[in-house]
Amino acid sequence: MKFNNRNVVLGANVRLGKNVRIGDNTTIYDNVEIGDNTIIANDSVIGEPQHAYYFQGGYSNPATVIGANSFVRSHAIIYAGSTFGDNLNTGHRVTIREGAEFGTNCLISTLADIQGNATFGDYCRLYSNVHICEFSKLGNHVFIYPYTIFTNDSRPPSNHYMGPTVGDYTIIAVHSVVLPGVTIGSNCLIGANSVVSRDIPDFSFAVGSPAKVTRDIREIGSREKEGAQYPWMYNFERGMPWQGIGFDAWSQQQH
Amino acid sequence: MKFNNRNVVLGANVRLGKNVRIGDNTTIYDNVEIGDNTIIANDSVIGEPQHAYYFQGGYSNPATVIGANSFVRSHAIIYAGSTFGDNLNTGHRVTIREGAEFGTNCLISTLADIQGNATFGDYCRLYSNVHICEFSKLGNHVFIYPYTIFTNDSRPPSNHYMGPTVGDYTIIAVHSVVLPGVTIGSNCLIGANSVVSRDIPDFSFAVGSPAKVTRDIREIGSREKEGAQYPWMYNFERGMPWQGIGFDAWSQQQH
Amino acid sequence: MKFNNRNVVLGANVRLGKNVRIGDNTTIYDNVEIGDNTIIANDSVIGEPQHAYYFQGGYSNPATVIGANSFVRSHAIIYAGSTFGDNLNTGHRVTIREGAEFGTNCLISTLADIQGNATFGDYCRLYSNVHICEFSKLGNHVFIYPYTIFTNDSRPPSNHYMGPTVGDYTIIAVHSVVLPGVTIGSNCLIGANSVVSRDIPDFSFAVGSPAKVTRDIREIGSREKEGAQYPWMYNFERGMPWQGIGFDAWSQQQH
Numbered sequence: 001m002k003f004n005n006r007n008v009v010l011g012a013n014v015r016l017g018k019n020v021r022i023g024d025n026t027t028i029y030d031n032v033e034i035g036d037n038t039i040i041a042n043d044s045v046i047g048e049p050q051h052a053y054y055f056q057g058g059y060s061n062p063a064t065v066i067g068a069n070s071f072v073r074s075h076a077i078i079y080a081g082s083t084f085g086d087n088l089n090t091g092h093r094v095t096i097r098e099g100a101e102f103g104t105n106c107l108i109s110t111l112a113d114i115q116g117n118a119t120f121g122d123y124c125r126l127y128s129n130v131h132i133c134e135f136s137k138l139g140n141h142v143f144i145y146p147y148t149i150f151t152n153d154s155r156p157p158s159n160h161y162m163g164p165t166v167g168d169y170t171i172i173a174v175h176s177v178v179l180p181g182v183t184i185g186s187n188c189l190i191g192a193n194s195v196v197s198r199d200i201p202d203f204s205f206a207v208g209s210p211a212k213v214t215r216d217i218r219e220i221g222s223r224e225k226e227g228a229q230y231p232w233m234y235n236f237e238r239g240m241p242w243q244g245i246g247f248d249a250w251s252q253q254q255h
Numbered sequence: 256m257k258f259n260n261r262n263v264v265l266g267a268n269v270r271l272g273k274n275v276r277i278g279d280n281t282t283i284y285d286n287v288e289i290g291d292n293t294i295i296a297n298d299s300v301i302g303e304p305q306h307a308y309y310f311q312g313g314y315s316n317p318a319t320v321i322g323a324n325s326f327v328r329s330h331a332i333i334y335a336g337s338t339f340g341d342n343l344n345t346g347h348r349v350t351i352r353e354g355a356e357f358g359t360n361c362l363i364s365t366l367a368d369i370q371g372n373a374t375f376g377d378y379c380r381l382y383s384n385v386h387i388c389e390f391s392k393l394g395n396h397v398f399i400y401p402y403t404i405f406t407n408d409s410r411p412p413s414n415h416y417m418g419p420t421v422g423d424y425t426i427i428a429v430h431s432v433v434l435p436g437v438t439i440g441s442n443c444l445i446g447a448n449s450v451v452s453r454d455i456p457d458f459s460f461a462v463g464s465p466a467k468v469t470r471d472i473r474e475i476g477s478r479e480k481e482g483a484q485y486p487w488m489y490n491f492e493r494g495m496p497w498q499g500i501g502f503d504a505w506s507q508q509q510h
Numbered sequence: 511m512k513f514n515n516r517n518v519v520l521g522a523n524v525r526l527g528k529n530v531r532i533g534d535n536t537t538i539y540d541n542v543e544i545g546d547n548t549i550i551a552n553d554s555v556i557g558e559p560q561h562a563y564y565f566q567g568g569y570s571n572p573a574t575v576i577g578a579n580s581f582v583r584s585h586a587i588i589y590a591g592s593t594f595g596d597n598l599n600t601g602h603r604v605t606i607r608e609g610a611e612f613g614t615n616c617l618i619s620t621l622a623d624i625q626g627n628a629t630f631g632d633y634c635r636l637y638s639n640v641h642i643c644e645f646s647k648l649g650n651h652v653f654i655y656p657y658t659i660f661t662n663d664s665r666p667p668s669n670h671y672m673g674p675t676v677g678d679y680t681i682i683a684v685h686s687v688v689l690p691g692v693t694i695g696s697n698c699l700i701g702a703n704s705v706v707s708r709d710i711p712d713f714s715f716a717v718g719s720p721a722k723v724t725r726d727i728r729e730i731g732s733r734e735k736e737g738a739q740y741p742w743m744y745n746f747e748r749g750m751p752w753q754g755i756g757f758d759a760w761s762q763q764q765h
Contacts, residue, residue, distance in 0.1 A: 001266055001284050001304055001316070009534075011511055024264070024282070027534070027552070029511050039309055042282070042300070045552070045584065049511055054549055054581065061511070071309065074300065074332065077584065077602055092332055092350050095602050095620055110350055110368055113620055113638050113656075125412075128368050128386055131638055131656050143412055146386050146404055149656055149684050151702070155732060155739040156681050157635075157653055157746045171411050174404050175432050175450075177685050177702050192406070192432050193450045193464050195685075195703045209464070209703050209719070222410060229410040236412045256521055256539050256559055256571070279519075279537070294564055297537070297555070326564065329555065329587065347587055347605050365605055365623055380667075383623050383641055398667055401641050401659055426666055429659050430687050430705075447661070447687050448705045448719050464719070477665060484665040491667045 002042050011047065011061070017068060030061040035068030035086060044076040050098050067104065079116065091128065103140065105239070118163065123240060135163025139186065141233070141240070142166050145174040154180040167202065169231060176211075187231050189217050205230075257297050266302065266316070272323060285316040290323030290341060299331040305353050322359065334371065346383065358395065360494070373418065378495060390418025394441065396488070396495070397421050400429040409435040422457065424486060431466075442486050444472050460485075512552050521557065521571070527578060540571040545578030545596060554586040560608050577614065589626065601638065613650065615749070628673065633750060645673025649696065651743070651750070652676050655684040664690040677712065679741060686721075697741050699727050715740075 002023045011030035016022075020034050023042030028034075032047040040046060047064040064078065067086035072078070075093040082096055085104030094108050097116025107125040108114065114132050121140035126132065130144045133152040138144075152161040164178040167186030172178070176194045184190065184200045191207030200206050204213040205220060217230035229235055233247040242250035257278045266285035271277075275289050278297030283289075287302040295301060302319040319333065322341035327333070330348040337351055340359030349363050352371025362380040363369065369387050376395035381387065383401040391405045407416040419433040422441030427433070431449045439445065439455045446462030455461050459468040460475060472485035484490055488502040497505030512533045521540035526532075530544050533552030538544075542557040550556060557574040574588065577596035582588070585603040592606055595614030604618050607626025617635040618624065624642050631650035636642065638656040646660045662671040674688040677696030686704045688694065694710045701717030710716050714723040715730060727740035739745055743757040752760030 001308070006264070007262065007517065007535075009516070025262075025280070025535070043298075043553075048584070053511070074303070075330075075585075093348070093603065111366065111621065115638075128370075129384070129639070145406070145411060147402065147657065151655075151684055155730070155734075155742070155745075156655060156683060156699075157742055158732075158734060158739065159746065159748070160733045173411060174406055175430070175685070179702065189411075192434065193448070193703070220410070222413075223415045224410075224413060229413065232410070232412055235410075236414065238414070256563070261519070262517065280517075280535070298553075329558070330585075348603065366621065383625075384639070400661075400666060402657065428666060429661055430685070444666075447689065448703075475665070477668075478670045479665075479668060484668065487665075487667055490665075491669065493669070 014047075023074065029080060031080065032064045032066070034066045035070065037068055038066055038070040038072070038088075040066075040072045040076075041074040043074045044072060044078075046072070046076070046078050048077055048079045050080055062098065073110075082116065085122065099134075105241075109146075121168065133161075133163055135161055137163060137165045139166060139168035139170070141169045143171045145172060145176075145192075147174055148172050148176045148178070150178045152180045164196075169233060171232065172196075187217060189220070189230060203231075269302075278329060284319075284335060286335065287319045287321075289321045290325065292323055293321060293325040293327070293343075295321075295327045295331075296329040298329045299327060299333075301327070301331070301333050303332055303334040305335055317353065328365075337371065340377065354389075360496075364401075376423070388416075388418055390416055392418060392420045394421060394423035394425070396424045398426045400427060400431075400447075402429055403427050403431045403433070405433045407435045419451075424488060426487065427451075442472060444475070444485060458486075524557075533584065539590060541590065542574045542576075544576045545580065547578055548576060548580040548582070548598075550576075550582045550586075551584040553584045554582060554588075556582070556586070556588050558587055558589040560590055572608065583620075592626065595632065609644075615751075619656075631678070643671075643673055645671055647673060647675045649676060649678035649680070651679045653681045655682060655686075655702075657684055658682050658686045658688070660688045662690045674706075679743060681742065682706075697727060699730070699740060713741075 006024040017036035029047035062081035070088035081098035091110030099117035103122035118136040162181030185202035194211040195209040197210040222229040261279040272291035284302035317336035325343035336353035337355040346365030354372035358377035417436030440457035449466040450464040452465040477484040516534040527546035539557035572591035580598035591608035601620030609627035613632035672691030695712035704721040705719040707720040732739040
């Protein structure tokens with residue numbers, strides 16, 4: 001139903017891997033590389049030209065790379081100069097500016113707004129309407145829930161930007177704000193509607209505005225079994241690289 | 256200006272009622288049924304194929320039904336397998352996943368993000384950028400104001416989902432979060448920027464993070480007349496089925 | 511790459527200035543006027559017909575004016591009956607309803623949702639996903655950060671609307687809510703995730719839910735130099751009319 005090559009436009013030097021499918025009404029601009037078996041659904045724009053395209057002569061579109069086995073749902077806008085590892089999965093209407101570097105196996109959900117010039121590890125999940133500012137650094141397996149915002153200007157408006165940093169395996173619940181320059185450690189859980197204004201140490205559960213550490217995540221019980229829910233990697237494996245073998249076995253393979 | 260049949264594509268087994276108008280650049284996929292006098296504006300996608308379409312052979316698009324006298328504004332994405340009663344009214348850029356069941360006379364505003372597998376009664380109003388998670392259940396005449404989020408995973412990430420439930424005539428103000436499994440009764444009012452973490456009894460005004468019941472809604476004064484504003488059905492009738500006859504008269508007709 | 515006149519449609523009485531560029535897949539409806547050197551990028555809708563177009567005979571599209579040297583990024587929806595001064599700059603996927611009046615040099619970022627019938631001075635900046643309700647009045651140089659919401663119905667749902675008012679040079683940080691009828695003075699700073707429920711006097715820093723004035727903005731130190739950060743006009747000039755000459759010199763020119 002979607003891949004009829006209707007109103008599809010490919011720019012110069014677009015390199016498509018094997019079995020790539022491009023949806024109708026999609027435009028792919030110059031210098032985009034898309035890996036094998038990837039789907040770019042309909043009504044999308046890939047390799048969106050940067051600001052200089054409109055105003056400077058001699059503009060050449062920077063390279064955009066989307067890895068193999070990816071699935072970009074409809075109405076995406078992905079700028080030139082961003083890169084995505086294999087197995088990218090997006091919702092609808094994502095907007096991703098230039099200079100975003102994503103690892104493998106990332107999820108970027110519907111209406112997510114990635115401001116660019118930010119780095120993301122592997123297996124990150126950015127849910128609906130998440131807003132990530134420039135200069136953010138996310139580790140691996142970081143999950144950010146809907147409508148959470150990262151900010152980088154502590155004296156708005158200023159010229160002094162400091163993006164937040166988030167460690168591996170950390171979870172940030174819905175409607176939270178991470179303030180400029182804050183470092184959230186690894187294995188943290190931030191509660192819904194929090195404002196994280198200070199650094200948060202590893203393994204903390206923090207909540208509130210401003211967010212305060214109220215306990216160790218390992219004290220939070222599961223709703224599915226006896227014992228603790230966190231670290232969550234022992235209780236959740238869907239889509240994770242330890243699926244079927246368990247987190248400890250997978251971790252040992254990494255060393 | 257909008258209905259020139261330009262770049263309009265209809266799939267197989269699309270059944271259009273009398274006087275249906277389809278805007279330019281709109282795609283309607285297989286097995287969609289649209290009632291009489293309905294408008295689907297431009298740049299929309301109706302009957303969006305589900306995930307299996309991309310990856311499984313023999314996929315058949317589930318039925319999508321949009322009732323009569325509806326008005327879907329531009330840039331909608333409505334998945335196959337959702338149903339809408341008569342007199343649906345949407346803003347722009349709504350995204351509605353599969354398995355959403357809406358009653359009649361619902362409003363779904365600009366940028367609303369309905370995750371699917373959720374039920375909505377009649378005369379619900381979901382304003383701009385409302386995000387409703389899977390397994391939510393809303394009664395009749397429930398109004399959800401902008402940027403409010405429903406959530407279903409109390410130990411994220413887990414495999415244990417519990418959607419919120421909201422009773423008839425309840426109003427939830429802007430920027431609120433309803434936590435997993437919470438039941439908000441009927442005739443409640445939830446204040447702006449609240450986090451609803453526990454069940455709320457009927458006729459409560461609750462506010463804060465976490466939301467606490469501070470009074471009975473019948474104690475809240477009107478800004479337009481002497482006396483109480485709530486239950487609001489005695490003070491607001493625009494677009495409601497009791498328009499012109501009053502709430503009590505209408506209620507008696509229902510029995 | 512973008513200006514190939516592919517699937518571009520212009521309505522009746524569309525007046526384009528010199529050197530206007532219109533992106534592919536863009537529709538401009540009747541009675542739109544666009545100033546010299548302006549760019550309307552791809553996949554946009556300018557002069558979107560109002561509600562009456564669908565249901566009333568003899569509809570004539572109200573005039574829409576976009577000033578010179580403007581840059582409207584892709585996927586905009588701008589309704590007929592809104593006006594924008596010169597040097598407008600938008601992000602992607604803005605939605606702007608009828609009756610919005612913008613001064614010159616305004617920024618309206620990605621996914622901003624402007625409900626119309628509101629006024630904005632010069633040099634306003636509305637960042638990502640800002641939601642401005644009807645009957646709002648913003649002065650000059652007002653900066654509203656992501657996901658902040660303006661509201662106008664204090665007893666929802668009612669028929670009594672009162673939009674917020676914001677004075678010149680005021681800054682509202684992310685994820686805040688401004689409640690109906692509130693007046694925020696000039697030179698204020700509202701902290702992240704605040705709910706502004708009462709009037710705020712000039713030069714106040716207010717934060718919290720409900721927002722309370724905690725100090726004078728002139729007591730807030732800079733991160734870039736010795737001394738105070740606010741009023742910010744002495745520390746930030748990028749894109750402002752005092753760029754290169756300083757705020758005091760520019761101010762004196764205005765008198």
